[in-house]
Amino acid sequence: MADALNEALREEMTADPSVLVIGEDIARHGGLFRVTAGLLDEFGPGRVIDSPISEAAITGFGAGGALIGCRPVVELQISDFVSLAMDQLVNHAAKWRYMSGGQVSVPLVVRGPISNAIGMAAQHSQTLEAWFVHAPGLVVIMPSTAYDAKGLLKSAIRDDNPVLILEKRLLYSRKSAVPTDEYVVPIGVADVKREGSDATVVAAGSSTHLALQAARQLARDGVELEVVDPRTLKPLDIETIVDSVRKTGRLIVVNEGARAGGFASEVVARTLDHVAISELRATPVRVTAKDTPIPYSASLEREVLPSLDDVLAAVSEVMRD
């Protein structure tokens, strides 16, 4: 997936001279996870900028550049560091168009990895999409495959709105087929990653793979899960989710964020805006991280993050009738 993101940046920077990238260790080093590798040589230091360790300033820098017609892509080395840039992203980039009465747009991309499940502990392992889904003015993307990551990053760079992309670090090395021909994945369109008739599992990012793993295992017992990957968390493709839930009558949402006020809760609530309780065959179930900081030790981190067993248990629960 890292290579796919790199290709997206290279293609968009080639096509549009207003695209620039800035972040910590992204130029000479090519990014801690190689997403920006080779860009410095190809596009030069004016458009590929190694920044000081200043997450707030580089995010504000991106927003300011966007105001006068650049398309900056800001890399947060670890997505948790977005808390340092929160004011610039939420209070500035997200609001500037609205507050100006539509005079300006802010074509900014902020992207970075979610580094959980590898022992990086509480300040490098958070899944924070709920904070940003809650912020009017932002687009939030969480890709699960190399194909989606490349196509969505290209769409994000071309979009005239501020976009946050949360990339699971463990997926950077995961391979999937990416066409050689030019393509984009549109923002706001979910992808049914697996069709099934018994229960709908909505899951984005690495949770998609957990859902698919559960689906493969349960298929052996004759239970068919439908796995809907929203890909974009805001705007959410609620139609695809609702169509699936109407078909299966059962909804499970898997999400690695903390449970309270989380994205899983949002998906359940949004679905119930459209689907009557009487249309459901079971109460919707959320499979989420526990409401704790992410601990370091492997046994503890496994306990906190959603697991395959948690998904299987959720399926048993909704299939109980």
Place this chain on the structure above:
Amino acid sequence: MTAVETPTLAALEQSYLTMQRIRAFEAKAMELFAEKYIRGSVHPYTGQEAIAVGVCEALRAGDYITSTHRGHGHCIAKGLELRPMMAEITGRATGYCKGRGGSMHITAMRHGMLGADAIVAGSLAMAVGAAYGLRLQGRDGVVVAFFGDGAAQQGIFHEAANLASVLSAPVVFVCENNQWAISTPISCAIKIENIAERAPGYGFPGEVVDGNDVLAVREVAQRAVDRARAGEGPTLIEAKTYRITPHSAATPMDNRDPEELAHWRERDPIGRLARRLVEEGSVTDARLEELALQAHAEVEDAAAWALDSPYPDASDAIEDVYAPAEWLTPGRLS
């Protein structure tokens, strides 16, 4: 470094007129607040007019500014029109931001006003990004970021100053040191004499200037703007001044020493320019009075026009959250 020209008499009269416009605008804004035409608050720029006017006179078309909650003066000095400004702060559809921004958030892209920011140092990094972007696009524009002494104590000041320096961004940081952060004196906020002393720590020049002397401000600003335009990087200007009104219309209490206030009233930037024009130039008191009346009339016209303007249609509240996009279809967002 280019030499700074001595302004012509016409230019000095223009400075005087602009300062009077700002003074009259703020007086009218306070009046409209008291009469409940303005919601929220107003943070008057009264007493600080020489800074916005002196700095903006050093700019040209294609240059940009960012501003703060105390931003009306910067807008007027940058050439924004009084009618849509007054309409904005009275919440009308004809305001620069269609009534969405209000007093603290006037943006006017066609005048090079990137936006006023109610997070006191919030716009500094955006100013750096805009300045860098201008250079990347091959434009020779400069961005001026106005902010106060209080803002210099927020973390983003440090990050933005340092980033501007390492990127040699064509930006000028203008710190208006009015010596009070609401009720907290500057002596409680910093342990150095001048905020400008920090600039060498970032690798660029810092200059202290009498912020109540429009000619001195203009001269320092011109040097900094020329330097930025020449690709030599940022400058931090600290303009010492004083706000002679309370912090805001909504918080009229004022714990400052009346003697201190009286001292600064004597150094009022408009009075100082007036004395200079009369003593050194050929300007008569009558001419100055005429200019003050002109400013007053323009402000009255703007207020009447604003109050005669419609409020935004309620349905407009949900517009412009996002820029047009293919995915932006009804019902998509909630």
